Amino acid sequence: MDRRVGPKTAKKLAKLGVNTVRDLLYLQPRRLQTWAELSALENLNEGEEVTFIAQVTDAQMRSLRNRPGAMFTAHLYDGAIELTATFFARHQAILNFHARNLVPGNHYMFSGKLSQYRGKWQLTHPEYDTAEGLSESELAARAARPALIYPQSAGLPSWVTAKAIRTILDTLKPEDVPEVLPEDFRKAQGWDTTFTALHKLHQPETIEEYRWAQKRLAFDEALITQTALAQARQGYQAQTAHPLTEDPKGLLTQIESALPFELTDSQKQVNQQIAQDLAKSHPMQRLLQGDVGSGKTIVAVLALARALAHGYQGALLAPTEVLATQHYLGLLKQFPGLIAPASLTSRTAPVELLLLTGSLSAKDKRQALAILASGKPVLVIGTHALLSEHVQIPNLALLVVDEQHRFGVKQREILREKTEHVPHLLVMTATPIPRTVAMTLFGDLEVSILGARPRPGEEITTYLVPADKPAWMARLWTRTAEEVHNGAHVYIVCPRISEDEKEPETGSVSTADAPQNQTKAPKVATRKATPSAPAEEKRKIVLTSAEGLYQKLQQEPALQGIKLALLHGRQSPAEKAQIMDDFKSGKTPVLISTTVIEVGVDDPEATLMIIMDAQQYGLSALHQLRGRVGRGSRPGTCLAVYQETQGDDALTRLQALAESNDGFYLAEKDLEIRREGDVLGEGQAGRGSSLKFISVLKDLDTIKRARSLADHLVSEDPELVEHPDLKAAIDSALAAEQQENLLRS
Ligand code: ADP
Ligand code: MG
Helix, strand or coil: CHHHHCHHHHHHHHHCCCCCHHHHHCCCCCEEECCCCECCCCCCCCCCEEEEEEEEEEEEEEECCCCCCEEEEEEEECCCCEEEEEEEECCHHHHHHHHHHCCCCCEEEEEEEEEEECCEEEEECCEEEECCCCCHHHHHHHHHCCEEECCCECCECHHHHHHHHHHHHHHCCHHHCCCCCCHHHHHHHCCCCHHHHHHHHHCCCCHHHHHHHHHHHHHHHHHHHHHHHHHHHHHHHHCCCCCCCCCCCCHHHHHHHHCCCCCCHHHHHHHHHHHHHHCCCCCCEEEEEECCCCCHHHHHHHHHHHHHHCCCEEEEECCCHHHHHHHHHHHHHHCCCCEEECCCCCCCCCEEEEEECCCCCHHHHHHHHHHHHCCCCCEEEECHHHHCCCCCCCCEEEEEEECCCCCCHHHHHHHHCCCCCCCEEEEEECCCCCHHHHHHHCCCCEEEEECCCCCCCCCEEEEEEECCCHHHHHHHHHHHHHHHHCCCEEEEECCECCCCCCCCCCCCCCCCCCHHHHCCCCCHHHHCCCCCCCHHHHHHCCCCEHHHHHHHHHCCHHHCCCCEEEECCCCCHHHHHHHHHHHHHCCCCEEEECHHHCCCCCCCCEEEEEECCHHHCCHHHHHHHHCCCCCCCCCEEEEEEECCCCCCCHHHHHHHHHHCCCHHHHHHHHHHHCCHHHHHHCCHHHCHHHCCCCCCCCCHHHHHHHHHHHHHHHHHCCCCCCCHHHHHHHHHHHHHHHHHHHHHC
């Protein structure tokens, strides 16, 4: 790279994640700018869109007088008329970008809407591009062609990137660019090569050419992912699993009749789908999506019981110890006589249960491992500790992964090594994934959907509470007291444990947001074309800590006589379990906690969820949190306390939350709010690294066509011997995924 574009530019590009010549060639322009025809600034009209060449004669940065913020003004002269280009921002640091780009003495092409300010012509936030050293006719040609705006960063304006790309394209030969599309397919479509597409992406003569290039490259991407997934699907078909047919011991019937409720039609239907998969002799690969509270647990338990009834082992993998413990204790409590703790020497119940988490005492752990390794038909519930090397589960026939997206190819391999047969796999998630996303990211899984909540009509009402309104804030605590006096329980969630912490608590869960997305302060800075937000902006976001609020609420008059508890990830699992118990039993009806409670925690008496600093969470995390209440016979309320932060999407997210209880709607909304790149960039199972041009929201059609081509290719030529470029592209995409997973784990 250094040699091709120069070391200085290379270094700046690296900050945008562009490290290789290939990265640069496949760099997606952020947007397309069409210049108007070059206009002479003669008869100026207010409101008119103009494009013109002018010299920057002078420039100033200053603070705004009447409100917080800064302003950068460049004085322009086109040879006849003087005017200004003005940029506003909340912080000067954001404007430094323009100050660095617009150098007095140099010429630029500007485009924008004319306005008047104090009798002078002005453009506010105009587009601009360098015109330095270009002839009149070159400039006219430039203005006629669409201009591409690349992601920019400090000291790296779009035109520098454009120039670097041009340098590379100029020496690029057709044979340098791999062609993943099969030749005959490409010809049948009448499509040009990827080589041509790259040229048209970066140097389009018309908008249509640019659009075409994007579609062409999107198809390449879709084909690479879909072929990888098709190979995976075919791989499962070739593996053998234990077929789990009927219910030989009537165990499922026993469990069902012990339930205090009827299964919903939707639950029955999903059970049916799972039963059909399990009856086959190759491994089930199924994703169960069901909104928070839709009743996935019992579906999992019934499937797992089927494995046990056939004399095999079953495992339920939970994302946190709190959840694993809750599942374990919950099952023991719900099915006395039917489910009991496992013993090495005797048979304790029709379903014998084991808990395996990292924090078991050495003795308990040894015991649990011994039981598992003996091959005894037990149901083991655990965290990722289950996947560690020394855990032997020789007769594992079914693994259920609860509330966890990141269960990739690699983890499946680890599991496969634990048993001779490949276990059936059921992945459960409460975060609804739109169909296109599911097809892209989980295309190797069949999808089941669990419909409406078992007890409809008990919607959760959500209110947004501005933190700077003292009266509203006071109402939070009187409302809390009211709920408690009515015998209900209240959650108060804070983004971090203690005041002095810089980073919010993470590692609790994964939802549609990558975990690294959901609890962090809004990542405004990295998503915008503007350079990183200054440090002081981040510091201004006042953070509510669980410990701090716990202290403060002890003094709160409205809460006198009410027992409060504190829960966070630094406590030992035993402590956490005790605290959860006391909360559920009503001993401490108010729980101040971090997001350790986000996923799956089930307390039917909880009616009020207060989320502090709600602007810090992703939409699906918020929806998850809210889903902790209204799970019993009483309706739930969610109060989302927020502080206005600048220029990010937090408020849009919160409004969406208040507007709807529908997890699917929110997931779509979330995708809209977050830019595509964020969806696939670092979130969602880490398969994003190779996806730049595919829009998982809009390209359903492309994805479908790529999928059917992929199926065809893989069925004809499973190892892709005839398609070496495609094979190589898949290998490098998988290697990137592997690497991402490694970096994360
Ligand atoms: P999630 O899908 O979020 O994991 P759970 O499995 O925890 O949901 O179920 C939420 C609550 O609904 C639990 O208290 C569970 O016992 C209850 N539940 C599950 N299925 C039904 C049903 N068919 N009728 C009534 N309540 C149910
Ligand atoms: Mg659950």
